[in-house]
Amino acid sequence: MLYLKKYFTEGLIQFTILLSLIGVRVDVDTYLSNQLPPLREIILGPSSAYTQTQFHNLRNTLDGYGIHPKSVDLDHFFTTRRLLNQVRQLDRLSVPSTELNTWLVHRETETVVSTSSQSSPSITLDNGASLEDINNIDSTPAMRGGAAAPESSYNLNAADSSLGAVAPEGNQEQSSADGNDDLTKEDIDLIDILWRQDIDLGAGREVFNYSNRQKESEEKPSLLESKDRNEERESWRNGINLQGTPPVDGETGESIPEQLAGLSSQTSLSLQECLRLLEATFPFGEEAEFPAPDVTEEISVSNEEAPSTSQSLPLGSQLPGDEPQLDLEQQWQDIMAIMELQALEVNTTDPQTDFSSASAPNGTTDANTVANFGLATRSTPINEDVSLHQASIPSCSQDFPQIFNSQLDSTSIPPPRASMPRLSSSNSSNINSTFGATNLTGIFLPPPINGSSSNITSTPTLPDPFATLLEESMLDEISLLDLAMEEGFSQAQASQLEDELDSDSGLSLDSSHSPASPSSSETSCSSAASSSSTSATFSEEGAVGYSTDSEVATAETEEGAVGGYQSEYSKLCRMSYQDLSQFHPQLDSISHNHTYNLPLSSAFSEDPELPLTAGKKTIRDKHSSKLQPPQDLLDKHSSRDERRARTMKIPFSNEKIINLPVDEFNELLAKHHLNEAQLALIRDIRRRGKNKMAAQNCRKRKLDAIITLEQGVQDLRRDKARLLKEKMEFLRSIRQMKHKMQSLYQEVFSQLRDEEGRPYPPSQYSLQYSADGSVLIMPRSVTAAEQNRKPEKKQKDKKK
DNA sequence: GAGCAATGTCATATC
DNA sequence: TCGATATGACATTGC
Structure with missing residues (x-):
């Protein structure tokens, strides 16, 4: 019976780990009948709190596995056990944060300790709850042996220890179950000592070897000299070994116990069957925490895709038939590697959690324990709540x-x-x-x-x-900003661009300037030669103080070509000024009264037809003329050439002198008999007049050029902002x-x-x-x- | 009176 | 070559 439990446990461990790794969570409690002896009882023996369950009843109970597994009393039972175990562990160092939940699942073949012949699921699941529960087998010699090590017994090490303690405990239980209730405490201590000796003597990994294990298992019973156990072993062997031919160890030539050889195939068979039965019994879709995929298939696939582990994890369809000789050790190695990975993930730097070398020899006792495949050596972290069945x-x-x-x-x-x-x-x-x-x-x-x-x-x-x-998004944003910076945009400009884009306001610079409040300079600028078009241009802008159209019309007719040009220039000048003032608000404070828009010296010409030009002056001149004599005003506001022309008694106006075409000008000169001084003055007046207009045009062109450039810059900025915004959108899309x-x-x-x-x-x-x-x-x-x-x-x- | 901007004028280049 | 035009430089003007 000892072997039965030992290898029974081994298979359970395998399957439990596999289930946990797959992520399958099986709440076993609900599927166990209260009348069915809990698997823990099978493995660990009856606890003091539940001694009614006797091990020798196991077979009968399992054979009669017809009770519905969902029993409320089962929860009560486990709760009771857990609480009792917690109480027992009060005197132990407890690391409460670490919890490793595993399930032990095993299915026996039809002929042995039968669990599968019934309609109910032939899976014996033991909800290990937590290791705290498992570790509570105080009577387990291995646990006591492992107690010498740091209390890492809450990880798999401890679990293994506890699990590994199945055999001795099973001995006790078996003895008890077989009716050897008179097994004294001394006997128990003797068993304990023997197990500890195994541990202390370095019962390491090699004990997993089946031959060693078999030897060991044979040795211990010999020590115990339990005839009943031998008989039971025989019965168990006969039950397991369906073939009846005991395999022979290839190395030693010894006859390997049938149950060992059978266990190899049986284990895999059991695992496969368990998987199938799990699917059939516990539809994964019903369990919320169950992954939906076909577990068997997944394992099979994974088995194929993982060459390194496929041989060691003989699961799925190819398991039993393809590889009857299962190298369980290789399985352990693979699982150990997995666990190491897990440990590496979880247990990073805390040295206290690494009991690998120190605790392993003591903590790992039995050959068929999980500890020996490395879980103990790579102890799980204490501070991590490790739950294999919930592992992602x-x-x-x-x-x-x-x-x-x-x-x-x-x-x-x-x-x-x-x-x-x-x-x-x-x-x-x-x-x-x-x-x-x-x-x-x-x-x-x-x-x-x-x-x-x-x-x-x-x-x-x-x-x-x-x-x-x-991070990527931020990098993109940063790169965008960098790009903007590289392209000459400061961060403030970038934000400004964003604002501009958001507002779509277009021109945003110097927007405070209001064209509706023209300054007096504008009035004066356009007062002399503002045209109807000028008035129309600025009428919507609230032209204040400008000349009326009638006045302008009068001025134009009397100013001739010069007046027309001047009016046009005045318009442009005003526009230029206003546009410029949009970018330079300080220009609003400038108030000038330039005289080149005034009629030229025609009013002061010797021509008698022109004296009336005094009334054609600007409004300001009109206002001022009310206070001053006309002649003085004419002299005062006349240009130098006009005054000179008056002085020299030039018979025609400067306007004609300047604006007449060359041919007409020559004809005009020819008509009048002028002396050299007068001719020179007329030519100077014409030259300066033309040059003056040229200078005005030149300045106007300059202003226009500046304004155009300003607008061009703004257009470019606007386009750039738009492009940047588009780029950001594109980057987002690309992302x-x-x-x-x-x-x-x-x-x-x-x-x-x-x-x-x-x-x-x-x-x-x-x-x-x-x-x-x-x-x-x-x-x-x-x-x-x-x-x-x-x-x-x-x-x-x-x-x- | 200085500073500033607008304007005028000159010299010169260009067409 | 001359006239017209453009433009820089300077002067003038008005504020």
Whole structure:
């Protein structure tokens, strides 16, 4: 019976771990009948709180496994046990934060301790609850042996210890169950001592070897010399070994106990059957925490896609038939590697959590304990709430973002974590592909470093995928700002641009200037020669103090060509001034009364027809003329040439002198008999007059040019702001497209399978987009080689 | 009276 | 070559 429990436990452990790794959560309590002896009782023996269950009743009870597993009393039972165990552990160092929940599932073959022949699920599930429960077997020698080590007994180490203590405890229980209730305390202590000796003598990993284990298991009973146990062993052996031919150890030639040989196949068979029965019995869809996918299929697929672990995890369809000789040790190694990855993920730096070397020898007692495959040596972190059945195993797709990012945006790759390089990418990918297929969240998780994300546990240190996106977004924004800076935009200008774009106000500079309040200078500027068009131009702007159209008309008719030009120039001048004042508000304070818009000296010409020009002066002149004699005003406001012309008694106006065409001017001179002084003065007047107009035109052109430039600058700024805004929108679109592309990439890649149905490891393959739109999956080595060639070609081209 | 801007004038270049 | 025009420089004017 000892072996029965030992290997029974071993199979349970395997399956439990597998279930946990898959992410399947089975609430076993609800599926166990209260009349069914709990599996813990089978493994650990009846507790003092529940001694009514006797081990020898197990078979009968299991055979009569017809009670509905959903029993309310079962919860009460486990609750009672848990509370009792907690009370017992009050004198122990407790690390409450660490909790590792596992389930032990096992299904016996039809002929043995039968559990499968009934209609009810032939799965014996033991809700291990927490290790606190499991560890509470104080009577377990191994636990006492492990007590010498730091109280890491809350991790798998302890679990293993407790589990490993099944055998001795089973001995006790068995003895008790077999009716050896008279087994004295001394006997129990003797058993304890023997087990501890095994531990102290370095019962390490080799004890997992079946031969060793068999020897050990044979040795201990010999010590105990329990005839009943031998008989029971025989019965158990006969029950398990269906073939009846005991296998022979290849090395020693010893006959391996049948139950050991049978266990190999039986274990895998049991696991497979359990998986099937799990699906049939516990529809995954009904359990909210169950991943929907077909577990068996997933395992099978993962088994294929993970060559390194496929042989060691003989699950699925190919398990029993293809590999009857299961190397359980290899399984342990693989699982140990997985757990190490988990430990690396969870247990980062805390040295106290590393009881690997110190506690392992003491903490790992039995050969068939989980501790010996490394869980104990790589103890789980104390401060982490490790719950295997709730573990979120990142899928292999987690590798995709990094790969994708490395292709699209190499700058967004987060720095690798220190603990990760220890893991090979192949292992990790295998693990991911093995266990991560049911975890879709991994698709959206950030890429692990080196493709080695084997986060069996959900660690809070996982980088936030959205953080990457945010970083990328921020980088884009920063790059945009940098671009703006490079293009001569200051940050303030950039913000200003944003404001301008938001307001769409167009011109925003010097907007405080109001054209509706023309200054007196404007009035004076246009007073002499404002035209109707000028009035029309500024009428809507609230022209105040300008000449009336009638006055302007009069002036124009009398000023002739000069007046027409001046009026036009006045208009332009005023426009220019106003436009300029828009950008230079200080110009509003400037008030000038320039006289070149006034009628020229025609009023003072010797021509008698022109004396009336005094009335054609500006409004201000009109107002001032009321106070002063006309002649003085004429002299005062006449130009020098006009005064000279009057002095020299030139017979025609300066207006004619200046504006007449050359031919008419010559004819005019020919008509009048003038002396040299008069002719010279007339030519000077004509020259200066023309030059004056030319200067005015020149200045006007300058102003126009300046205004045009100003407007051009503003237009360019506006266009630039618009382009920047468009660029930002485009960048956002590109970013969104990038993210969509990334998601699609991950989705597509995760669904790709090779000829054997295995997913492509993202660390080795990548999707490449061809020019014609097709997508190819290529080895990364090829891709890297091509990428290396491209720079070479570029360099060659440059050299050419 | 100084400063400033507008304007006029000159010299010169250009057409 | 001359006249018209443009423009820089300077002077003048008015504020």
